Amino acid sequence: MKTVSKTVLALSVATLAGMAQAGEISQTFVPTTVSTENAQSGAKGFIEDQHLTGSTRNWYANELARRDTRFSYRKGGDTPTPTPRRINWVEGSILNYTSGFTQGTVGFATELAVYNAVALDRDRKDMAGGSNRTLTENDGDAVGQWSKLGLGNIKARVSNTTLTAGRQSVNTPVIAYIGNRALPSSFQGFSLKSDELNNLSFQAGSFDRVSPRSEQSLSKFRSEYASIRAFADRIDMVGMDYKPSEALTTSFYASNVEDFWKQYYFAFTHDIGNTDTLALSSNLNYYKTKDSGQRKLGPIDNDTYSLSFTATHKAHSFVLAYQEVDGDEYFDYAHETNAIFLANSLLSDFNGPNEKSLQLGYILNMAEYGVPGLKFNIYQARGWGIDGTHYKGTAYDVKNMNGEHHYEYGVGTSYTMQSGPLKASTVRATYTTHRASEFQADGNLNELRIVTTIPFNIL
Numbered sequence: 001m002k003t004v005s006k007t008v009l010a011l012s013v014a015t016l017a018g019m020a021q022a023g024e025i026s027q028t029f030v031p032t033t034v035s036t037e038n039a040q041s042g043a044k045g046f047i048e049d050q051h052l053t054g055s056t057r058n059w060y061a062n063e064l065a066r067r068d069t070r071f072s073y074r075k076g077g078d079t080p081t082p083t084p085r086r087i088n089w090v091e092g093s094i095l096n097y098t099s100g101f102t103q104g105t106v107g108f109a110t111e112l113a114v115y116n117a118v119a120l121d122r123d124r125k126d127m128a129g130g131s132n133r134t135l136t137e138n139d140g141d142a143v144g145q146w147s148k149l150g151l152g153n154i155k156a157r158v159s160n161t162t163l164t165a166g167r168q169s170v171n172t173p174v175i176a177y178i179g180n181r182a183l184p185s186s187f188q189g190f191s192l193k194s195d196e197l198n199n200l201s202f203q204a205g206s207f208d209r210v211s212p213r214s215e216q217s218l219s220k221f222r223s224e225y226a227s228i229r230a231f232a233d234r235i236d237m238v239g240m241d242y243k244p245s246e247a248l249t250t251s252f253y254a255s256n257v258e259d260f261w262k263q264y265y266f267a268f269t270h271d272i273g274n275t276d277t278l279a280l281s282s283n284l285n286y287y288k289t290k291d292s293g294q295r296k297l298g299p300i301d302n303d304t305y306s307l308s309f310t311a312t313h314k315a316h317s318f319v320l321a322y323q324e325v326d327g328d329e330y331f332d333y334a335h336e337t338n339a340i341f342l343a344n345s346l347l348s349d350f351n352g353p354n355e356k357s358l359q360l361g362y363i364l365n366m367a368e369y370g371v372p373g374l375k376f377n378i379y380q381a382r383g384w385g386i387d388g389t390h391y392k393g394t395a396y397d398v399k400n401m402n403g404e405h406h407y408e409y410g411v412g413t414s415y416t417m418q419s420g421p422l423k424a425s426t427v428r429a430t431y432t433t434h435r436a437s438e439f440q441a442d443g444n445l446n447e448l449r450i451v452t453t454i455p456f457n458i459l
Helices: 003-022
Strands: 051-065 071-078 080-081 087-099 104-118 146-156 161-168 184-194 200-211 235-245 248-256 262-272 279-289 301-313 314-326 355-366 374-387 400-414 428-436 445-457
Touching: none
Parallel strands: none
Antiparallel strands: 051 087, 051 445, 071 080, 087 104, 104 146, 146 161, 161 184, 184 200, 200 235, 235 248, 248 262, 262 279, 279 301, 301 314, 314 355, 355 374, 374 400, 400 428, 428 445
16 A cells, blocks of 8 residues: 555544444454354245336436537438437336245245336437447437346255356446446356355355346456457356454455456445444455456556545435555456446546545435435545556556546435335436546546336236
8 A cells, every 4th residue: 555545544543443432333243153044944935935026217317528528429321420418318127027945955946037128218319329328229229129138047045055047136346237227237157145154155156248238138248448359258256245243344255357357355344333423434445456367458457445434423424435546557347347346436436547536425314304215415526646657558548647637526316215106216316527637538527317216016
């Protein structure tokens, strides 16, 4: 760590020590023992415990490019035409069937989910290419309606350990589905999750394809930030989550994106205090990324971490987060995944080479004022010191980045229905502004996003 990193860490330790006496969350060490619960012994049967559920999401985004940033669309033929605005409006629906586990020492179950998308705005100029927001034809016209198998797997369970084979949803720090569009991504492969111990769980997996958010077919894995076309045939991962006390959770994961990189992740979250007086949550996330195999993306040697604090008093929460990249390339992760468990991953990821960033945020929970389910938030984040001039490879377009900087601020609100036929339905609205120096990659834009999600039960 650099000097500033050590300073931030020292401040975090001092803050925790100063508030320890106010803690009401148990800090008592919990020994690791064999779990007294056996999930498979409580299996109700394949048909007896089946469920048919679903959800529909109305996803609208309106982006306005500012300064020299522009989108483009094909006005006629193959000629790209610049436009300052991009609008995407899609209705995504999911119909999900899950069976129960059969009874016996080994239980079997299955999960099937059909994804469907309808483009509500099909104007070629509005979509400006669609990107990963609206599925388009090669000429830029929207695919009006399309469907695919989003999930399709078979599960086998012994005691508290489950093996899943097929297309599935995965959420770990090194491979995670991303659900910030009308439909989420998913992965094809095998995974194992074991909860045989009371406070220590294990996960492992191997995946050879990703089902993207706005595509019908499966794809090989590729980098989120590389400027060259390179594909990985597989992502392997293993990890554990350990909770030694009610107040402390730690995680360690390792992954290998074949012929790209090996990545290691460590995190801890610690909570003290009581929200009626003052509660503090501290969170550290750290990634080590190193090139491996055929090194299709060239040399990679990257250490990235974030350290965040959230102080809460009744309805009010204040967030302070510092993030740093120590490496001459981006902190990178696989495309169509959300494997960036860092505090300052916002509209921008704040993950440029050697970048440092700071976020200040505020959250208001209106439940304290008699309106449960309603929340407001505001934040500002700034990134500076982006420097790729010492980069030795060719996969990342960073060599012109020399002292680049950018900032982002956003305001948002969300409401979750608490009762009635629309219980658990949510409406979220966010407005975000991002401004950048000449060679910072995210550009200059304003974005309004409105997302409504309605879950439903059929069986």
